[in-house]
Amino acid sequence: MSKYEQIKEYIYQKIESGEWPENHPVSSENGLAGQFNVSRMTARRALQELADEGLVTRARGSGTFVAPLKSQSALLTIRNIADEIRTRQHQHHAKVVLMEEVSAPPTLATFLHVPNGSKVWHSVIIHFENDQPVQVEDRYVNPRLVPEYGQQDFTACTPHEYLCEVTPLTEASHQIEAVLPDQQTMQWLGLSEPEPCLQINRRTWCSDGVVSQATLTHPGSKYRLGGHITFRSPRKTKGEV
Amino acid sequence: MSKYEQIKEYIYQKIESGEWPENHPVSSENGLAGQFNVSRMTARRALQELADEGLVTRARGSGTFVAPLKSQSALLTIRNIADEIRTRQHQHHAKVVLMEEVSAPPTLATFLHVPNGSKVWHSVIIHFENDQPVQVEDRYVNPRLVPEYGQQDFTACTPHEYLCEVTPLTEASHQIEAVLPDQQTMQWLGLSEPEPCLQINRRTWCSDGVVSQATLTHPGSKYRLGGHITFRSPRKTKGEV
DNA sequence: TACTTGCTAATGTATATACAACAAATCGAG
DNA sequence: CTCGATTTGTTGTATATACATTAGCAAGTA
Numbered sequence: 001m002s003k004y005e006q007i008k009e010y011i012y013q014k015i016e017s018g019e020w021p022e023n024h025p026v027s028s029e030n031g032l033a034g035q036f037n038v039s040r041m042t043a044r045r046a047l048q049e050l051a052d053e054g055l056v057t058r059a060r061g062s063g064t065f066v067a068p069l070k071s072q073s074a075l076l077t078i079r080n081i082a083d084e085i086r087t088r089q090h091q092h093h094a095k096v097v098l099m100e101e102v103s104a105p106p107t108l109a110t111f112l113h114v115p116n117g118s119k120v121w122h123s124v125i126i127h128f129e130n131d132q133p134v135q136v137e138d139r140y141v142n143p144r145l146v147p148e149y150g151q152q153d154f155t156a157c158t159p160h161e162y163l164c165e166v167t168p169l170t171e172a173s174h175q176i177e178a179v180l181p182d183q184q185t186m187q188w189l190g191l192s193e194p195e196p197c198l199q200i201n202r203r204t205w206c207s208d209g210v211v212s213q214a215t216l217t218h219p220g221s222k223y224r225l226g227g228h229i230t231f232r233s234p235r236k237t238k239g240e241v
Numbered sequence: 242m243s244k245y246e247q248i249k250e251y252i253y254q255k256i257e258s259g260e261w262p263e264n265h266p267v268s269s270e271n272g273l274a275g276q277f278n279v280s281r282m283t284a285r286r287a288l289q290e291l292a293d294e295g296l297v298t299r300a301r302g303s304g305t306f307v308a309p310l311k312s313q314s315a316l317l318t319i320r321n322i323a324d325e326i327r328t329r330q331h332q333h334h335a336k337v338v339l340m341e342e343v344s345a346p347p348t349l350a351t352f353l354h355v356p357n358g359s360k361v362w363h364s365v366i367i368h369f370e371n372d373q374p375v376q377v378e379d380r381y382v383n384p385r386l387v388p389e390y391g392q393q394d395f396t397a398c399t400p401h402e403y404l405c406e407v408t409p410l411t412e413a414s415h416q417i418e419a420v421l422p423d424q425q426t427m428q429w430l431g432l433s434e435p436e437p438c439l440q441i442n443r444r445t446w447c448s449d450g451v452v453s454q455a456t457l458t459h460p461g462s463k464y465r466l467g468g469h470i471t472f473r474s475p476r477k478t479k480g481e482v
Numbered sequence: 483t484a485c486t487t488g489c490t491a492a493t494g495t496a497t498a499t500a501c502a503a504c505a506a507a508t509c510g511a512g
Numbered sequence: 513c514t515c516g517a518t519t520t521g522t523t524g525t526a527t528a529t530a531c532a533t534t535a536g537c538a539a540g541t542a
Contacts, residue, residue: 002495016409016448028522039497044523052293060523061504069405168257178419178437178461196419196437196461207257220419220437243525269492280527285493301493302535486541494533500526508519 003038007046010036015055015066026056026064078174078200078225081137081216082158085129093131094155097188098124101150104140111203112142112210121149123159126188134223136188139214146211159214160204167206175201176225181217189219196220244279248287251277256296256307267297267305319415319441319466322378322457323399326370334372335396338429339365342391345381352444353383353451362390364400367429375464377429380455386447400455401445408447416442417466422458430460437461 001009014020027035032043047064050056058064085092102122109116121141126133139159141149145167152162163169181189181197189197200216218225242250255261268276273284288305291297298308326333343363350357362382367374380400382390386408393403404410422430422438430438441457459466 004495018409030522041498042496045495047523058523059505061506061521063505063522069409168259170257173467175465175467176417176439177465178439178459180437196421198417198419198439218419224416224418245525271492282528283526286525288493299493300535301533302491304492304535484542487539489538490536492533492535495531497528497530499528501524502526503522503524505522506520508517510515510517512513512515 003036004042004045004049007032007036007038007043008050011046011050012055020066022066022068024066026066028063080158080160081127081135082161085127085134088129090130091128093128094158095126095128096123096154097126098122099150101143108140108213111213112140114142114144119143121146123149123154124188125154125159127158129222132222133189134218136185136217137214138217139212141212142210145206145208159212163204163212167208167211169204169206169211171205173203177201178220179217181219185217189217191219198223198225200225244277245283245286245290248273248277248279248284249291252287252291253296261307263307263309265307267307269304321399321401322368322376323402326368326375329370331371332369334369335399336367336369337364337395338367339363340391342384349381349454352454353381355383355385360384362387364390364395365429366395366400368399370463373463374430375459377426377458378455379458380453382453383451386449386452400453404445404453408449408452410445410447410452412446414444418442419461420458422460426458430458432460439464439466441466 011020011026020026026047029040029044029047032038032046033040036043047056047058051058051064055067056064057067082092082094100122101119103117104112104114104120106116108120109118112120114120121139121143123137123139123141125137125139127135127137137159141159141163143149146163148166149159149162152159154162177199178196179199180194181191185197186192186194197220198218200214200218202212202214202216204211204214252261252267261267267288270281270285270288273279273287274281277284288297288299292299292305296308297305299305323333323335341363342360344358345353345355345361347357349361350359353361355361362380362384364378364380364382366378366380368376368378378400382400382404384390387404389407390400390403393400395403418440419437420440421435422432426438427433427435438461439459441455441459443453443455443457445452445455
């Protein structure tokens with residue numbers, strides 16, 4: 001193991017064991033350099049990487065301290081529906097039930113930052129897992145940024161994949177809620193009785209503005225959103241991230 | 242702007258504009274050092290940080306290349322309910338409706354990795370936002386790792402906050418689904434009619450094993466889970482992460 | 483062809499040094 | 513004692529250098 005990794009391990013162990021609680025001072029760069037008999041730059045690298053991983057905070061002129069645990073937030077990964085189905089070794093296919101150009105109503109126009117009443121792409125696509133419908137994707141797309149949207153074949157590649165290709169997506173915001181589907185959505189999902197649905201509202205951005213607004217509706221009985229989380233960056237012991 | 246930041250900006254711009262597509266080679270450390278008239282170590286820092294942010298991949302002996310876009314997954318932040326309410330400038334309070342020690346049924350015992358039938362803590366806590374119930378937290382806790390759980394005052398600090406303090410939580414897994422609440426939950430949430438609820442199933446781990454298993458139920462009409470996402474690490478232009 | 487060898491270029495690690503920017507403690511004057 | 517200036521310690525940036533490790537290529541060899 002390289003020297004800077006040894007120093008990281010040493011500090012990591014102190015923090016994980018609880019020997020160094022929150023805000024406990026960590027030896028300075030020069031201090032560590034002395035303890036471990038390395039140059040300051042090597043000790044510095046250890047501290048810098050720990051800071052990048054969020055385990056310690058550093059303040060010029062003041063020192064390095066054990067970072068407070070971030071109890072308030074955790075990260076959940078949201079994956080592409082097609083990928084998710086495929087990794088379950090199931091079969092995915094999509095059906096385009098609607099592809100049109102419509103005048104954006106006021107709310108949508110505000111969402112997409114386009115002039116009120118201007119034309120936008122509107123598509124509705126149903127995603128199937130082993131021939132069972134698991135998602136209705138109702139999407140509006142800004143034609144200024146993606147003029148060719150209406151001409152794509154979305155049975156081959158999902159809209160999200162396509163959008164990632166043609167525009168460098170930079171951000172997205174999600175809202176997840178539980179709702180009862182309307183009649184039309186029930187029909188698309190093949191539901192005879194109303195049942196709770198997981199609805200994800202997603203807005204995606206590229207550097208030039210809002211690209212797309214999508215509402216993804218999943219039947220609660222056939223779909224759940226899962227994710228694994230690490231509160232801190234895991235140690236890179238075995239060479240893999 | 243410091244020199245290494247200028248180099249990062251330069252490369253970032255090339256990638257974002259699409260001028261350098263996936264797998265396009267990036268100038269070598271020495272090359273950039275020449276172009277920008279800096280030392281190799283300064284150019285190296287720029288490339289190294291871009292690699293840490295996932296924008297480029299590096300291979301010893303081979304070179305640096307624009308990383309493929311990760312379209313398949315995005316990250317959603319899940320926050321502590323109490324923090325979330327407080328940042329909305331609303332008032333949060335909690336009510337403990339149940340705190341007991343029970344014998345773990347088989348399924349739960351497997352979940353928590355404890356012997357079948359051994360005692361575990363079980364608590365049910367209702368969280369209020371401005372006196373409206375917004376979450377029922379039904380939690381089981383491994384007493385081997387958190388023996389004092391039953392003696393805490395959870396009107397002052399949420400269980401999750403407490404658990405983060407006493408054990409260094411390292412991981413969690415979440416499952417989110419839409420369900421109809423049972424009679425008891427409806428009563429706790431003050432619902433007269435059944436309505437779709439967002440249910441989060443969370444299991445948390447520390448280095449010694451599974452700490453806790455919680456089911457968080459939110460009424461769909463009063464709660465949605467929101468999150469902002471960046472597909473790539475944002476540029477650190479204005480000095481903030 | 484198939485394999486080996488050696489060279490070159492690229493990244494990875496480590497060191498030494500210099501100076502800048504900043505925070506906190508120290509000291510001195512009033 | 514209080515306020516302000518100075519000092520000291522710590523992190524941030526930048527440079528120069530040395531050597532290690534590896535990928536890719538080219539040339540040579542069987």
